[in-house]
Amino acid sequence: MNSLSDESAPSRRGERRVPMRLLVLSLAGASLLLLVLGTLVVLALMRVWGGEVGLVHAALVLTAFFTGVMVLVAAAFGWHAGVRLTRQRLSEPLREARQQLLMQAQLQRDWQWATDATHRLVRWQAPQGAPSSSWVGAGARTQQLWERFEAAEPAAQLRERLDARQPFGELLLGAAEGDARWRLRGLPCIDSQGHFAGYIGTAQPDTGEPTAALPAPAQPDLTAEHESFSYTVSHDLRAPLRVVEGFARILKEDYGARLDRVGNDHLDRVMSAAARMNSMIDALLSLSQLSTRPLARQPVNLSQQAGYVMEELKRSAPQRELVLEIEPDLIVQGDPTLLRMVLENLLGNAWKYSAKTDCAEIRFACTEQGGRRVFVVSDNGAGFDMRFAERLFGVFQRLHSASDFQGTGVGLALVRRIIRRHGGDIWAESAVGEGARFYFTLG
Known part of the structure; x- marks a missing residue:
């Protein structure tokens, strides 16, 4: 069979086991030896003590000693038999399960391979009916997995993934011997102690034909x-x-x-x-x-909408000092209700996070980058650490505690979804204590 595990690994039937009769003979011999030695010791001690050794006395001593030894022998024999029966009872289902898994693996179209913790190849098993000529030739069990393939960039990638103990998808590799090419997949294994135990994976011979496309999953309602x-x-x-x-x-x-x-x-x-x-x-x-609401595209004056939003915010805290700059006539095509929600969230954040500054500065403007209009909302508020910028747009993700600044943690996720529905994107730039700038585009 084309499997390193079948060639080099010892079979369960060939494992050395101590025959039961040999165990009994060994225990009997040990018991007899203990009996003789014990008798000699008892007789010697009685001589040392100066007593006369009578036949009845000696017989009683020997009988008691022999009885104790037989009890020990029986206990050892029973313990061994119990251990053996328990081991057989536990190992039989495991052996059957292993055999079933191996048979199922052979029925698959993919080859099966496995390595140990040092990436030595310990199994390379062909599916049922695979011709021997398609096998990547038999090698020593100590052969590293990547040594079976030609030294090229994919093999280097394979070694990097193995050394990093990362799962890998489909890697196309050429065999070190012959012209065969293989598509490899692999997953790292962790043992019961939490230690890395090697890899298991599958391989498919590359026929040069495109992989058959899977049927499209049914679209959910x-x-x-x-x-x-x-x-x-x-x-x-x-x-x-x-x-x-x-x-x-x-x-x-x-x-x-x-x-x-x-x-x-x-x-x-x-x-x-x-x-x-x-x-x-x-x-x-x-x-x-947002996922089911259709877009009602029409001309939208973002400058006008931003002005309305800021008027509402200023009415909520008229005592605040504010420098407000809104670039005029920023007209786009989009859903007016959804774009109003974008401005309410972005300008509302600028208003909220600049509340602790002596004089807040909020600006809404437009620049051009790569031939596209980029809108920007900026403030001089608390800012944030750019290491956590991607968390801004997650649901219920916040970079400031609720005791410092109130919020739900959903607003920016809502903003990004609206902007992406309009074919645009959003990103942010900031530094702690230096305010924030949110850029967005619209398709």
């Missing part, structure tokens, strides 16, 4: 999924939240006077957390609705 999700979020999640919020409000109104300052503070925290959760559910629903 997005409308039905969205309706189910919306019902779950709006009903199942809000129901227990309403209970928490309602009872907290009852406690506050009816028993607030009986609670001390700490108790009232705890209630305020519960009610505040419930309100935040409601806001997060609203944001999550808005995010989910």
Whole structure:
């Protein structure tokens, strides 16, 4: 059989085992030896003590000693038999499972291979019916996996993946002997102790023909999924939240006077957390609705929309000092409602994160990069560490604590989804304490 494991690894049937009769003879011989030695020791001690050794006395001593030895022999024999039976009982299902897996592997179209922890090839097994001529020739068991293939860039990539203990997809490699080419896949194995134990993988001879395309999966019913999700979020999640919020409000109104300052503070925290959760559910629903909502493209004046957003923000805190610059006549094609949500989130973040500066500066402008218009919203607020920039656009990902700046962690994820639906992209630049700049394009 074309398998290194079958050629070099010892078979289970050939393993050395101690025959049962040899074990019994060994135990009997050891018992007899102990009996003789014990008798001599007992007689010698009785002579040393000066006593006369009578036949009855000696017989009793020998009988007791022999009985003890036989008990030990019987116990050892029983222990060994129990261990052997237990081992057979446990190993038989494992042996059957291993045999079934090997048979299933042979029925597959792929070849099976495995390495040990040092990347030595310990198995290279052909599928059933594969011609011997298609086998990458038999080699020593100590052969490294990459040594079976020609020294080229793919083989170097294979060695890098193996050394890094990373899984790898399809690598096309030429055989070191002959003209055969192989498509290899592999996964690292971890043993029960958590240590790296080698690789297992599959290989396919490359015929030069394109791989048959898999049938396209059935498209899910997005409308039905969205309706189910919306019902779950709006009903199942809000129901227990309403209970928490309602009872907290009852406690506050009816028993607030009986609670001390700490108790009232705890209630305020519960009610505040419930309100935040409601806001997060609203944001999550808005995010989910974008996947099914059609775009109503029409001319949109972003400058005008930005002005409306900033007017609303300034009314919420009229005492704040603000330097506001909005470039005029920034007209694009897009969905006015969705683009308004983009500006509300970006300008709202600029307003929020610049709240702790003496004089906030917020700008909305447009530049050109690579022949495309790039819109930018900038501020001089708290900023953020660029090492965590990608987290900005994840759902419920925040770079500032809720105690410093309130928020749901969904706004920028919503912004990116809207912009990508318009065929654009968004990215950010910032430094801690130096404000932030959010750039976006529209298709």
